[in-house]
Amino acid sequence: MPIERLDPRLDAIVEADADWEELGSGFGGPTGPAEGPVWIAEAGHLLFSDIHNSLRMRWHPDEGITVDKTGTKNGNGQTRDREGRLVVCHHFSRCVDREEADGSVTVIADKYRGMKLNRPNDVVVKSDGAVYFTDPPPKVPFTPPEHAPEIDCAGVYRVSPDGNRINMVVRDLINPNGLCFSPDEKILYVNDSNQYRKLIMAYNVEADGMLDLGSARLFCDMRGDPRMGGPDGMKVDVEGNVYCTGPGGIWILTPNGEHLGTILMEGRTSNMNWGDSDWRTLYFTGARSLNRIRLKIPGFPVPRGALAPSASS
Template sequence: MEGEFEIIDPVFQRYVLHNAKLEKLATGFRWTEGPVWFADAGALLFSDIPNNAIMRWIEGVGVSVYRSPSNYANGNTRDREGRLITCSHGQRAVVRTEQDGSLTVLCDRYNGKRLNSPNDVVVKSDGTVWFSDPHYGIKMDYEGGRAEQELPCNVYRFDPHTGRLDVMADDFGGPNGLAFSPDESRLYIADTGAFHDDNAERHIRVFDLEAEGRLKGGNVFHTVSPGAADGFRCDEDGNVWTSAADGVHCVSPEGRLLGKVRVPEMVANVTFGGRGRSRLFICASTSLYSIYLNRRGVQKP
């Protein structure tokens, strides 16, 4: 343990700045999730799901409400045009915020049946929108509203050019966070298990992306302990920075735990942002944290 960092593999020494301290940027939320960086606005957006709001943080300004009510927004990302893409528990949909601020529902049904509660989302370089759809938001009223489950817990790909929605993976108990490797040859997907199933599998799986856009493989990549991998992002070298109960864990492309950023609250999700995209923003239970690293996140619009 060295300051904010726990070094497990010596290579992790090169990724951290030992004079960089963990900063608490804001607190007083109920459950923070879905951080996304807007470099063109110098702002971070993130969800406070139980408070039914999307919040905005700006350096030197602090936190303000970006959207309330947010229809119990969870995961957020940006598309290739820089528009906000949001997973909505309340609408049971994936929603796009247009440049004029209006909202467009991209998808809320598959084969005529309602989605469960879209959770996390990423956009591939071809513009397709990939998202997980576990049942967490319809199993309780705290982060959405209890409702009948009409579909299995799948991972989907939505093509905004054609309007087509396809099931890409259907063998998860509770698919959650997901992220592409820097070259998009791999897709990492977390399985945090079925709701209230203490014996459920909780790990990150890795899939190869075939030329036709299909997923192949799905072996276990890494199992986080303590806690579970909820949300994660990749850096420029392909390392996976994932949430855990004791902070943020850095996992090599081979699935080896390299080190940890210690955080005093359970972490839900992370994203890279700031100058050079070398600042890791951390959504941890009731608070928003950040820390500077000696690695950059994968570039986005």
């Protein structure tokens, strides 16, 4: 069965007999999978990254999958800001940038204290416009051999809403990867995909957007599951349930970190995002594929500042 049910509370989130649908395959390659799905509501299509081939792909229900952009410099995670502009993490150019309405590109972050970033991986934009992203260590073949690290750690960063300040808000993770906010944006979840850790951490967000590191706590530990996969992409629904790729597929966790069940998938699952007009379809990428499944509880719209649907609507 495609749904592994560990707790009856899962029935409120997904039908017991639900199945996911593959929309396309053949993406990615030795240096990276399909990644970074993001729904473009006004156009009714989904964008996602083909890291290995430096392509941004587009899926439309009437047109299928086509190439949206070439030469993305191994683009990975992507989201949208309050104005609907696409914000993208790039491995090869080691930056986070923003695509303006006129097609020009603005670099949001490429250095910290004068040192080049490692390889920005995933990104989320808070409703106030602040940009938070993960920056795991350089790693061949995700980055070229000549990309020697300049920063002595892997970090999680915050760029202020005005774009003038960049702060490292977490520095003690080995391989920070996916991240997402709780519905009220008072908690930031960040996972560590290092093969010996496989965990999700939770941090309280202070009024100025910084993280209270003293509040750091283990939210979920996936190390006890021997199946393929680990924490990577991560999202939250309007009721605060956390969805994170993990061993066996996509883990569904309560706001307290209880594992309710898993959307099962063979091989690696890399990232996910909600879409469709009611935000109840979870689109997710595998190592080589794009897929979707219908859920009962909607996720948060992108941009984050848009009005979120209710679970009862």
